Amino acid sequence: MLAMATPPLTAEQARVVHHDPARHATVLAVAGAGKTTTLVHRVAYLLAQGTPASRVRAVMFNRAARASFEEKLSALGVPTGQGGVRVQTFHALGLDIVRWAERAGLLAGQRELLEVEEEQRLGRQAIQQVLRAQGLTKKSTAEHGLELDALLDAIHTWKSMLTPPSRALYPDNYLFVPGFSAFEALRLRAGKLTFEDLIAEAVALIEQRAEARDALVDRLDHLIIDEFQDVNHANQRLAWLLAGRRARVMVVGDDDQCIYEWRGARSAWLRGEFARAFDAWPHDRYVLSRTFRFGPAIAQAASRVVARNLARVDKGLVADDLRQPAHLSVSDAGALEQAGQLQALLDGGTAVADVIVLVRSWAQAYPLQAALLARELPFYCEDGQRLFVDTWPVKVQRGYLLLAARLGDALDDATTDALELVVNTPRRYVRADAFRAALARGKAYGTRVVDLLDQQQALYPHVASLRATLGHAVRPLAHEAWGALAQLDFLSCFQQFLPEDVAHEFALRQSAFADLLRVRQVPLSDVEAFCGALDTRRGQPDAACLRITSVFKAKGLEWAHVFLPRVVEGLFPTLHPPSAGAEDRAHPERSRGRTDVMEAERRLFYVALTRARQSVRVFTDCEARETPSRFVVEAALPRIHAAVEAVQQALDTGRVTAATRQAIEANAADPALHDSLLAIVATAKPRLQRKLKKILGATPGG
Template structure:
């Protein structure tokens, strides 16, 4: 087994605590397995070792790798996830009488039932709020809240004060305590309790803690940057004063802050918890080429909370191509070219910051007949209740007879939610379908409703009656009219328990209206939204970036890379420095999933391309990678925006003969690579829009406005001195 010098240093670590900072694709699984085998060679008993992996699939992969590398018949140490470790510890504490035995609620419906009951119990005197509390998204948010209380080992009240939850969720702390009472009464526990219950017992009883300490000499933990407070504290208890801890991870890939992880856990917190540690880098990636490695280094460089480490591409890695361009067109063209070259759709992945951003790409793939699959099947565009309702509004405009269909009326009355019990809406829909008239105020159907609820339903019914008269309107205009009339944006934000969920639903509205603007045939657009589609095993995978952590594909497209989408923020939810760094880490994870080809897709139009595209320095990275592929250095120094970073990279590779110079506003950043003015026909490259050709030059020659035809982004007018562009022509024609 051949190891790099950095990997060998980790394997030969002499003892004590260690931190291993491993970039994406650095071969950390092989390195960790080799470390285990080295400890076994040195006489460490397998039972005195513990390897902790982040999830079950990672554990199984590591066990396979370790068994394949180990000599035949070699006894191997325990490999566990934190939850399986907590389960074993809970069993021991139950045998000792320190914990009461409980049954694990292993199915999602069991936890949902528990939280429904807890919510109803604490809102027993607030009938209207009880209905809203049973909404699926709110129950999901409550489940996340309860799990986070236990992950962070804090009080429910202090956590609620800290989180960005809406005022309608103010019962969450009481619901947490009620859920705990129900769990105790039923003799049940959740997955979070597998760590929470034993840790509380151990921290409260010194004698009990002594019974579990001292059994380990070595603990190796993968993905350490993603562990939470409860996991770290439990690890501290188990390690005691004897065990050496080796934490393996990458603070730049810490993307689970919303569930208790912190980048500082891998940085300052480790030494604060365990003491002094030896630091080891695993800087070489075996996943992608120099262009992507350089782009990844550029992308993360603006973060303050990060390790001082470069990602280096290994010699012999496949070259990685990077392109930035506009939306669905570039994706479809690339996929066509990809399969024409004999490659398969299932070698490709489309990553999005949030599921709403996948909608235009789902529709484009449907129209193009390209198979695809979703990491979560409930996120197929036609299965989203809000999409079904908006398609239903369009359909009603084309088919007035649907005013007599109670099921169709129920769909439109219920989405977006009017905060009224479904049973009541069912009865009202039947009444409207039969009578075609909204009931009077004293009618039992609406008498018990608040005035604002009656007005909401009446306005919605009047809209439904109006729609057939608007059948000639274009789909986009009709949808905008519906959204405005029912005040959909305000309703969606009010209905969401989390601000980011409400904003994602509002973004979904925007996406659908934008897609409708391109529809020429209303009936065809309705059919597209209603088309029944199932996951295609051999199709393009669509996933969120969070869901892609730890995975890789030959071709990766990152979609919706726009300001306000990625990074995600809004006027009501501005970016803090900490949130911007988390978003940047998420972008870093997204682009480092690729092996051969990366597409950065923005929407253009009203959505400005994300700052992350320019920050990645992808155009500079591609040029430097091309220079590295040549047998001799370029005769002319390469103009780049961050020469210090690239010089450091070249020094690490031993390729210092490639000369660089900083771009200046008056030179290549303004297009003056040779000191000459712009001219029609000049070829340029833009950090966001890619390659293009100057079509016209207007205004002051010292600071002109240039009209550029970009290959992927179409025609753009740019102020030359402010545009992140570089000339590709070395000499101006006579």
């Protein structure tokens, strides 16, 4: 007998739990709506109604969500695993089908999954094959845009669209399709599978083999799919095939949190396409509008931003606890001040696990990384993201500094590497192979750096500018590395051969590096030793370090305090629409339906705001020619903070001060904020409630 405790469900949640078992359902759930709790009670309800546990399947977005869901099911006494309710990710579901097919003889052998490092190795091999076939050199890789990460992203996208190389199209770069073909040939020769192949092969089996259809289709009574706004075409196709005409399907998600369109996700599936495609049963739609994560201030700010989007379903976003406080702030404080606020928060007793720094692009993090290093505050970047000092633009700076410091020294490995790095940055029209040979000869004879440059001027007149630059850089402040950097115009250099936005982003890294050298007072002679000794974690485990990650990695997670650095136009939001990317010649519709770039960026900002439970600190520290993000204006964080805090203080003290009255009156004309304040006021005692309502007015501005 299933032991079901009576859950403290809201009316909205209860409607989802008791949804008619003979109908499909779409559940639109706002951030922090308690959807996991709702879904586990839905599963328990289905079993209590007599559905066998083995005929219920739940599909989660990732392994962490799967483990959490299983744990909560077990707490309700719901059997899981073999013979019970199966909880899987899409990849695990695909792997089960592939392994079943291998045992049944429908697929040959038992192929292993590609590890990340092996996939990257095959990708590099594919690139080299394509370059050779096209008569291009390895040095041409970046120039021609055939870089490893970009190629692998395209391959993942093609596989998510169930597109083979024969149908692949990539309008922006003619090398990508041959790269895909080469990668697939290498993968098949190695007998390996990518994670995307698990889904693609499962779909192909069911579509093409009667034995697979007989064994796999129409075997479930209920299929529940979480985070449905993030699934791609291949995921959707597999779910549709497995459901058949028997399974009743419940999909759950938030179209406002659809932030993975670049890998095939489309919010339209959650907003209506699911109901049209899954037509074996009638369909109902539910909304979970109450959030248990944060109070009314964060809810109001997030709502204001995302409400400007057109391609969405209006769900409302209502704080369950209207008296839950929050700190919302916008500041133009620089990176050192931001690091100081982080330090103060941690020194005040906040656990480092309760604080997060979120960025839309890593360019936002560079100045703060430098400031954290300067303050010796341990941190780490998600996914092993390289520290800015180890990226190419800063390595160019380091190369110039090394050469300036050692202009009179004999050539060695370090100075020859530095010369090779900087000689054509900016372009000086020096032949790489000939210069490399000259460096080797010079090192063998003990030639000084300055003498080699003097020799090369006869062959390459532009080398004179490098010689002069190095001499000029070291003269004004011979012992200050940051002073030497101030003499070098790297931005103009990068603008000669890079798009303006890329050149600007490179310059941001270099500016952060110069700031770090200045704050730590690093002498010119010690730059390389200083960089080599940098340890962002300062010997601490990740659990003891501040975490910096991207908004893309943060969805589904929450922290007490969220820091958003450098929220400026061009970085957050980006102002560049995505490229055409990977397409399917036979099915062009599979790559269409992406949201307008600004709506997509607005969703990202919404996700960033709604990761917070207690505070959001937005920083608009701008470089020259930058302006604060439009989203900061849309969110109206300081105004919302002042108004909500004023009403909450009145409820806490039972008094209406002049400051409270002023804060309320200043925002009474704002319709959305007026209604939010009115909802909080409704929780007050009658006398205070009447007084506050009189200040607010019955209608905005009334």
